Amino acid sequence: MIRRRLVLSAMTLGSLALLPPAGVARAQPAPPGPVKILFCGDSLAQGMFLSLNGVLRRRAGLRAVNGTLHATGVTRSDEHDWPTAARDLVARNHPDLVIFWIGANDFRPLVVREQRIRFAFGTQGFAEGYARRVTEMVTPALASGAKVVWFGLPNMRGAQIAEAARQLNEIQQNAVVSAGGVFIPTWDATSDAEGRFLPSVPLDRGARVFRAEDGVHFTDWGYRRIAALFFDDVDHYFPEMAQSLGRLGDG
Template structure:
């Protein structure tokens, strides 16, 4: 799988240096964010806490770029043998939240949820999102690192999560991992902050991957030392993962989802990293 980060040297450096220069205020159009109704089929007892029953099978929809795609492909062989879990591929590489004019993740996520009616939606996206936010209908571009970018990006994240929650699904948003090149790592940190605030505000669980992809000093970690071996976790591009790496992150995902959504835990089970 090819690295999705742009390698146009000077353009890339200018974009990320501009991000580091700080945020400034712009007047931007607001994207519509629908209210989040109770999930279909859920019951609310007197205490107001929504309860859900364990389904006979959990349908898990993956949405996102090549990060989510890589996880889906790494899990697919083993998941085929599970009768209590079906994983659905809603991913597309080389896409992102910023370029809705190229691939509209707000509309796509809504259509996928309506078509598949999943119990759980997992979002993992952002490997291309250091690019400007584009609103082609208004002929507007908002550079990465600006206040306008952060506002619009957060609204789109909230809309994507809202599509899942309004469709009756649980939602988990995976944060971006640490990355080998310091400029990319800095950009990923900024995106993580926006994603976390927006995703949690819209009703998703935000699951960071930064610590799991960093060493004790917080540096990019390409491999992990296990009891009897050292396993390579990251791909050569310093952005994506090996098969082992994807399954390691998936193990964290399944554990976290099972803890936060106990009605899904019996069907999710555990993920082997082998």
């Protein structure tokens, strides 16, 4: 019995030795490291970057880099080679997260400069070539260890361009997800209950316009609303980044 009490006493002393001294706070988990976000794409991505930049700059440990270029697209590598540009941007900036949004200019034929051929929109050659380029855009970022988020195209005012956007969304989503990235659909968020183009959002205080007059782009608030589809649900996609990125809310 005496030996048992001695053993228990030794165990108790050992446990106490693990506790911090009185008045000393327990060590807290280390805060997440700084997060660098690289935005890539056409005028859609550019608008999102510009609308978020002020918000993101005010957050400690967060840096946003603008790698966008308006009036560009995936189809015309002879004008701007996005697979090469995306690879170089990742190598130069070492981002933790890459956000892509592109396709507003991709209803033109897909040009294969090396072979001096082009594929009309809607053809099998177009779909295969486009998917290959999307894969080449996201792969370097994923290989570097960065997370990749690709926003799908929104509903658009013109019937023809809206249908084309639907087709591009299918190609983009299949390629991005197959490569290991996250695809964020925007179609439902930009359509009414009947699936029609939605220029404004009904709110308790009245409807608020969130699409630009051209029926393709967004207002400043509209870009933030679309970005919130990812940022407000980041803990679902990348919980390790949730504290750094934070929610955008409805502001």
